[in-house]
Amino acid sequence: MPDSDIDTLVEFVGVQKSYDGETLVVKDLNLKVARGEFLTMLGPSGSGKTTVLMMVAGFEPATHGDILLDSVPINNVPPHKRGIGMVFQNYALFPHMTVFENLAFPLQVRRMGKAEVESKVQRALDMVRLGGFGHRRPGQLSGGQQQRVAVARALVFEPTLVLMDEPLGALDKNLREEMQYEIKHIHENLGVTMVYVTHDQSEALTMSNRIAVFDDGVIQQLATPESLYEMPENAFVAGFIGENNRLMGRVTEMNGQSCLVEVDAGGSVQALAINVDGVGTRTTLSLRPERVTINPAEGSCPNVFDAKVEELIYLGDHMRTRVSVCGHDDFIVKVPNSSGNVNLTPGEMVKVGWMAEDCRALDARE
Amino acid sequence: MAEAVITAAPTEVSDAVNLKARLRSATARSRRNAFLLTAPLLIMLLITFIVPILDMLFRSIDDPIVGQAVPRAAIALEDWDSGAGLPSEEAYAALVADLAALRTGGSDGKALIGRFATRLNFEQPGVRSVITKTARKAPKLKEGPYKDALIKIHKKWGQPEIWAAIQRLSAPYTVVHFLASLDLHYDVEGSIVGQPEMRQVYITIWLRTLYISGLVTLLCILLGYPVAYLLATLPQRTSNLLIILVLLPFWTSLLVRTTSWIVVLGRNGVLLETLAWLGLVGDVDRPQLIYNMTGTIVAMTHILLPFMILPIYSVMRGISPTYMRAARSLGANPARAFYKVYLPQTVPGVGAGSILVFILAMGYYITPALVGGQNGTLISNFIAFHMQKSLNWGFAAALGAILLAGVLGLYWLYDRVVGVSNMKMG
Structure with missing residues (x-):
């Protein structure tokens, strides 16, 4: 999505944030969120993603730069006048109010009539399939139900923008996956813009239109889930999203899109030059485990190396195979469990091979 | 293999029997130890607390x-x-x-x-x-x-x-002490009637005790709530320091704290001298701030304030700041978010602090005795008077029994309204 085409709802212009006046938690953030988009901010803890969300919500002032909502700067608008829905990490359902009262709260604050409040609350509860739970208190609900109430409460006053701060973090795995689909469907049905913060990459990949990968206060890459996985632009993203084999080396030859890399432990690899400055610079080669072939046919791969099978883990649909190659003994190959595949045994010597376009030469950051 | 199982089984059973016996004797020992550890306190409580209370309760009706x-x-x-x-x-x-x-x-x-x-x-x-x-x-x-x-x-x-x-x-056995405690007595015909007006003392004292306790509790809420809020919202390190300041009065003798109010509020005390110097009060017709109800209320509020602050603080500490944030993100201005979302969640703390302060205030003795003068004394001062001066122990016991019943009744009421399990002390 080129920036000029999108109908921007939220825009960050050179936003910085520091808590202590010494270190920047968010460093020069420039980001446009399109109307109706589901944008996820993904990153490890301390990467600044939650701080960004808090600045949008108005709970943290930006140290520098502007945040625009519908092209209007909102830096000086207090949180309760921003009209942004928010789902908090631990739901923040008011424990002394019933579910109905929780949902009615934002409507009563907006001085809506009683009948309107009731119908809107009921509609919101029905949307999250909790129609009959209005009279209960949050403490009487399960974690998943509380989560759905929190989502309904953030949506009941029909905000154009909804922020979610790791809303599924407290749920167990099955419930979390179920809720991922539920939130995704709500997003699709209502057409509301959602900005979602998580540290769970599978959650981000499942739900988002676009993902902004945060690290160290900077967006490392902003892309669709697919291109984020297929085409990581730096070593951090490659390592953070999905599984990744990395080989350290030095560029010896540049050839337009491709390059030749001398791996530290010996051997020369043909790779795509993505994030290298030129001949002589150090680089990290990134390679997805499912793109590696065991004993490839003669001449089918430009990169073929001898490898020793170290460990085999049977995972049903595939065999997770750890081999040592080019001096790395943590090189993973996913061997699909299809007929005609050879049975490997630990200690066996094999050949592994991969295509040059599957191997991305990225920056050398450890 | 089968042989091994057969031979193993009996030994396991006998082991199990042994094990149970050993477990029983081991836990019996720990139970006995637990009892022995608490026994000195139990015995002391029985001798110095429970028995005297029962004795006093008996004295209030005993009249041989x-x-x-x-x-x-x-x-x-x-x-x-x-x-x-x-x-x-x-x-x-x-x-x-x-x-x-x-x-x-x-x-x-x-x-x-x-x-x-x-x-x-x-x-x-x-x-x-x-x-x-x-x-x-x-x-x-x-x-x-x-x-x-x-x-x-x-x-x-x-x-x-x-x-x-x-x-x-x-x-x-007699109930005259209880009647007298409520300004009632038997007339010649043996029916219960009110005391003549000039001998009606205790109803006034009871009402004054209730009034002062209630007022002190209210003042403690008004003064303590903002302090507790500050303590709960400050960073832990700063709030710990301030908590020490709150607790500091506990390390000073009650007598010292009360008498220091005499220094502050006295006729030639710090406060009035300062006000006179500023020209706000005259040199002659200075207001009486001590040895009356004002003195009692000021000194008691000061002394009982920590008992209000600490329970409220502990409840507030447990209220996540995200509730206020959630309320504000839903469109409530800070005042409304506080009133609708924060305040109701602090009720258990306010309730616990109030009941603590009110009950302590009902039985307050030293402070009103020192700074209360004529119209600032409470029922405890009269109990003490009848214990020490008039030596009418039966009557003192009846006053004490009514006070005890009142406090228990209050506790019951609190349990009904707020729930004792909701109470948080610290």
Whole structure:
């Protein structure tokens, strides 16, 4: 999505944030969120993603730069006048109010009539399939139900923008996956813009239109889930999203899109030059485990190396195979469990091979 | 393999039996140890706390003196109708016989006369001298008519009131102390009526105690709530420092804290001198800030404030700041978010602090005694007075029992309204 085409709802212009006046938690953030988009901010803890969300919500002032909502700067608008829905990490359902009262709260604050409040609350509860739970208190609900109430409460006053701060973090795995689909469907049905913060990459990949990968206060890459996985632009993203084999080396030859890399432990690899400055610079080669072939046919791969099978883990649909190659003994190959595949045994010597376009030469950051 | 199982099974069973026995003896020992560890405290509580309380409660209804001192008169008065004139000659004779027996009964008897006279005096002020005088002369009265002889000794014997008192008090148990605690008494006919106006004291004291306790509790809420909020919202390191400041008064003697208020609020104290220097009060007609109700309220509020702050603080500490954030993100302005979302969640803390402060205030003694003057004293000061000065222990016990019942009733009410399990102390 080129920036000029999108109908921007939220825009960050050179936003910085520091808590202590010494270190920047968010460093020069420039980001446009399109109307109706589901944008996820993904990153490890301390990467600044939650701080960004808090600045949008108005709970943290930006140290520098502007945040625009519908092209209007909102830096000086207090949180309760921003009209942004928010789902908090631990739901923040008011424990002394019933579910109905929780949902009615934002409507009563907006001085809506009683009948309107009731119908809107009921509609919101029905949307999250909790129609009959209005009279209960949050403490009487399960974690998943509380989560759905929190989502309904953030949506009941029909905000154009909804922020979610790791809303599924407290749920167990099955419930979390179920809720991922539920939130995704709500997003699709209502057409509301959602900005979602998580540290769970599978959650981000499942739900988002676009993902902004945060690290160290900077967006490392902003892309669709697919291109984020297929085409990581730096070593951090490659390592953070999905599984990744990395080989350290030095560029010896540049050839337009491709390059030749001398791996530290010996051997020369043909790779795509993505994030290298030129001949002589150090680089990290990134390679997805499912793109590696065991004993490839003669001449089918430009990169073929001898490898020793170290460990085999049977995972049903595939065999997770750890081999040592080019001096790395943590090189993973996913061997699909299809007929005609050879049975490997630990200690066996094999050949592994991969295509040059599957191997991305990225920056050398450890 | 099968053989091994067969041989193994019996040993496992016998092991299990042994194990159970050993487990039982081991836990028995730990149970016994637990009891032994708490036993000194239990015994101390029993001796110094529970038994005295039960004893005091018993004293509030126990009233054996009259029955012991004048048993014959008590029997003779049993069927007397106090509304129908003076008792019979028989009763006069019995009383004379009783008093004569006591008078000649050595030092024990004479002591009993004293206690009998004192007891009747509580009931009817001024009767003490009548009894002692009559007892002195009783052994000399050898023959009747005793009625005329007694009336000659003192004209009160010709009035039914004193006889009604003896009749009523001759029962071993009595509720007169409780009646007196509420400004009630028996009239001559034996029905319960209010005290004459000039002797009505205790209703006023009870109401004053309730009023001062309530006001102190309210002031503590008003002063303590913002402080607790500050403590709960500051960073832990800073709030820990401030908590020490809150707790600091606990490390100072109650007496010192109270007397320092005398220095501050006294007629030539720090406050009034400063105000006079500023020209805000005159040198002559200065307001009275101490030795009255104002002094009691100020000093008690100051002393009881930590008991309010700490429970509120502990409840507030547990309220996540995200509730306020959630309320604001839903469109509530800060005042509304506070009133609708924060305040209701602090009710258990305010309730716990209030009940603590109110109950402590109800029984406050030293502070009102020191700075209370005439109209700033509480019921405890009167309990102390009857324990130490008037030596009417039965009456003091009745006042204490009413206070205890009131506090328990309050606790019950709190449990019904807020729920004791909701209470957080710290």
